[in-house]
Amino acid sequence: MHVSEFYNLGRTQPTLDFVDVDIENDTPVYIDPSTLKKLSDDWALQCMEMLGTFFYSVLDGINHGDQGRVKELLIRLQEPNETHFGLSKGKSRGRALGPYLVRRICDNLSVSRAAQSGLLEDLEDTALFIEGIGKDIVSDITTCVIRGMLISYTQAISSMYGIDLVEGVHCGLAWDPRRREWEETYTRLPIAGGKPLLLVPKVIVRYDLLLTKKEYFRNHLAPALLTEEADKPTSKLVRAAKEAGRELEKRDVEEAYDGDKERMTELSQERVELYREYKEKKKTESIKPLTHAQLARATGTEPVDFDALLNTVLEIPPGSSGASRYHRAIEALFTAIFYPALTQPVIEYPLDDGRKRVDIVYTNRDRKGFFDWLTRHGRPCSYVFVECKNYATELGNPEIDQICGRFTPSRGKVGILACRSFGDKKRFIQRCQDVARNRNEYVIVLDDDDLRLLVDEVKLSLEPREGADGKILRDRPKPSEFRLLHERFRDLVS
Template sequence: MRVSEFYKLGKSQSELDFVDVDIVNDVELYIDPSAISQLSSSWADSCVASIQSFFQRVLDAIGNGNDQEAISLLSALREPNETHLGLSTGRSRGSGLGDKLAEDFWESLSKSKAARSGLLQDLEDTALLIEGVDRDRISDITTNLIRTQLVEFTQETAKFHGIDLSPDVAYGRFWNPQTGEWYQSYTSLPTPNGERLLLVPKAIARRGLHLRAGEFYRHTVLNYLVVEERSTRSLGAVVRSRRGVTKTAVDEVLKEQFDAGRHNPGVEKRINTWAAERNPGLLRGYKEQKEENPAPPLSDETIAEAVGATIPPVSELLQKVVETPTGHADADNYERRVEALLSALFYPHLVFPRRQKKIHNGRKRIDISYTNAANHGFFYWLAMHYPAAHVVVECKNYGKELGNPEFDQLQARFSPSRGKFGLLLHRGYGDKAKAWSSCLDTARDARGFIIPLDDEDLGVLVREHEGAEQAEAFSYLHKLFQGLID
């Protein structure tokens, strides 16, 4: 049974900002640190700081010969069964560290010249260079290190969806990047069937790691060694193969030298380490290239398939919005349905939706707020040219024409750090040209940019989403925005 089913949320994966996992078994998805680092938000920055501070502390201990400190730091990493992500079959068991596993991981690191020489710098590097470390281990370690942030996300998400939280839940250890220490604490969490549940943002879930040892070996290391072999003949690949100096020939010779015919699956990582030690630019160049070409977040369809669910077409979500009666009595219902539709339409460009977010010490609230995480399309372009770290949405379920107060209310939610772009959702009553004039006044007075969207406009967005290959460019929104600045 998935989270949405257990808590009767009545929402599909496309309407949820977290991975809708089975509350008993594991889903074969993982947390990738690279996915976190490509998000532009204070939450993601906090996660990156925790991961980097811990791993640097471990590397420093190994470099200084302080083995006990390294083992002590690593031994606090435990099996994060509460996320229900990973490779376990049957009930979640995890593959985290702790006890002997911590010693094994430390031994792999301590024996690695890459760790002692400074070649290893990031946690993800271990998946490229250290045998026995792959997506499941990296995901488990990351979960431990960002537990504080995941608890925060879970609590906010639970409040957002009305999921009950159990108070004073005893919880393992949390990493403090400021003090460089582990600490224990109590917290509030959902506890379906009496078990802790930690929700994971779907924006950071992946099927595998962005940095991959096999890819680094085949496309970076072998290419470099082929060029070197043609000039130095140091490997003897020409003697051993009549095919000349090819990637296949170099691959065969290297694996004979580093594996002696044992066919150990970790041989490519040993070669990666050897090559990167000879030329550190190989690792640096590979990581820079991968950073310039980030992997897109998994689609809702892919995540739904992984969790064993189906998702409705966005046209059904639009229909729910359109069928909502106007008036104050259905204002909250309208807001919730708008959020469900916009979340499905705009993911993964806009993530972390928050309803009724308090600002100005609680004196004001934003109906819906999104974090702008786009790396292409309209929202990316918007953030490159205008303050748009967040996109705010105000919902007006009026059965009458909008007036200046409604536009002024949304403009008052803007700020340089929060952003100066918002969407005003309304039902389409009155003169649309008059409403647009109010938005033009706001833009010309440099008070921000507001795009009003009624039921008809939402229909255009939905048709664009369902029909065009380049729907994620949001050309209709881009066209409307151009009308504000031309």
């Protein structure tokens, strides 16, 4: 049974901001700390502060020979069953982290040449150089360290979706980045199947880590070793290749040098700049969040159905009696359409000490899409505001002023006004143009007809078309491109 079923949310995975895990069994996804580094919102930055201070404290203990401090930090790591992530068979039981394994990791880290030489800089480096640490361990350690932020996320998202919270739940230890110590946590959390539940934003989960031993060795270390060997005519590998009547090949080097993580450490210590270059290269790569289809496979839930989400909106009759339903239906549709660019929706978000409320506010986490394009072109939108008007009458200046009243330079100056229809749409857009010219505030208007076009565009972008040669043609819009939004934005500034 999934979280959405257990709490009767009436929602599907594409319309939920969190991973809709099975409350009994594990879901085969992981938290990769590298993904958090790609995000710039406050929540992600606080997570990175926690991870940075924790791992620095571990390395500081190793460098000063303080094994007591290292053990004190690592031995407090607990099995994070609350997220239901990993590969445990049957009921979730935190197979990755356990007392024995933590002690082994502690011993391996304490004597690691990679840690002592400065090769280790971040938690994710350990998966390449420390025996016993893989993606499951890195994910579990990350979960333990950022538990405090996952608790705050779970509380906020539970409030939005109507998930009951229980007072005084013991949720293990949380890392305090200021004191740099672990502390016990008793807090409000959902209880599912008799156990505490931590919800995780789906935008930060992956199938694998960004940094992997296999990729680093095969694509970076092995080519360098091949060049070094080829420059040595008397090399054992070169002679063996010549005896076989051929040139030295990359596979020869891979067979000769590939080995355990201790060997990887030795090779990398002698070529530190090579590993630094690998990490710098990975920093520039975009990390694609799991798609709707990938999340459906991982969680065993239904694939996204944009038509059904759109029809739910269109079937609501205009008027005040359907305003609340329209509001919720728009949020569900937009959460599915704009993922992963816009995340962490909050309904009825209070502003200015509660004096104002916005129907929906999203955190902008876009990279290389429409909302990122706005930011890069001087239109700030750290948050994107949405107002929902299920009116049967014409909209006017008050509706524009209402959404613009939510804008500030720090929050952002871009919003979406969702409504049903217009008698004179051109005139209303002209009003929005005046606001854009005079105040640099941008209101994109989407009525029912626009929503149909937007859904058609998104569906088209997710259905790659093959050419006559069987290759995928690139003439379709990218999922994050949102050409319709570009057109509506051009209408404002033209």
